[in-house]
Amino acid sequence: MEIVHLPVLLREVLESLNPGPGGTYVDATIGLGGHAEEILKFIGSEGRLIGIDKDEEALKIIEKRLSDRRVILKMGNFSDMESLLCQESISEVDGILFDLGVSMLQLKNLERGFSFISDKPLNMRMDKRQKISAWDVVNKYPEKELERILREFGEEHLSRKIATAIVRWRGKKPINTCSELSKIVEGVYGRRGRFHPATKTFQALRIEVNSELEQLRAGLDASLRLLKKNGRLCVISYHSLEDRIVKKFLVDNAKKGFVKIITKKPKTPCPEELSLNPSSRSAKLRAAERI
Ligand SMILES: C[S@@+](CC[C@H](N)C(=O)[O-])C[C@H]1O[C@@H](n2cnc3c(N)ncnc32)[C@H](O)[C@@H]1O
Secondary structure (H helix, E strand, O other), X not given: OOOOOOOOOHHHHHHHHOOOOOOEEEEOOOOOXXXXXXXXXXXXXOOEEEEEEOOHHHHHHHHHHOOOOOEEEEEOOHHHHHHHHHOOOOOOEEEEEEEOOOOHHXXXXXXXXXXXXXXXXXXXXXXXXXXXXXXXXXXXXXXXXXXXXXXXXHOOOOHHHHXXXXXXXXXXXXXOEHHHHHHHHHHHHOOOOOOXXXXXXXXXXXXXXXXXXXXXXXXXXXXXXXXXXXXXXXXXXXXXXXXXXXXXXXXXXXXXXXXXEOOOOOEOOOHHHHHHOHHHOOOEEEEEEXX
């Protein structure tokens, strides 16, 4: 089955990134290549696109889908962007895009353990080489640590009750699957609202397992060092924790005179995009130019 990932805020990304002929661009989260494919249309025959992802499966797909001599694919973490580019003798670039979060490939493949309807083992590792998985967090972390993660990374107001319920259940037997964990959280909530009650718990676990916020901070710092004068940085975030980090990074660096913010307010999907791709609803694009 071919999994399609509709690139989010595509028109807005192209406007802000402004890719041009002969330029060198980094797609720091290439995923299934939706944005990359479009960027390639603007960079002419001499342009280059470096696509980074820490998901080996995504890179295998993209290798076939985007076989183009202008594309260089790098498996790794965007926080190591400088060394990944250095391996290709690239020390400066004209534009960098981050499209944060998970891809459809990760969400739809239930084996990857990102989805709360899955009866597969709790996993959530974007990089399969990494040791710690959601199973370890749920079954091994002390109650206080679980509560903190749920509160800080999930902004979950029932963090204490959920952490207590998890510890009570795992005292009887390990919590192995995504659906077992969802049911425990549902039990704490007692009723269903608009969103699945386990949404925030799953977000928190995913952030913890993949060190998402630390890596975002490091990736943004690296991008500032790599961008040429007038180079563009575009970041699409999907929840308030990410967006706060991006906003603070841009405001701080604008004050220091390192960047000019292009998006006074973040750009969000238009009604047409929302009806075509409802999962884009929480997306926010912020962009800046290196000065
Ligand atoms: C929303 S998807 C990107 C989709 C892509 N823009 C497209 O149009 O197909 C996010 C991707 O970023 C990757 N990713 C997340 N954090 C990363 C990190 N720290 N380093 C490298 N890749 C990361 C995920 O594995 C996932 O494939």
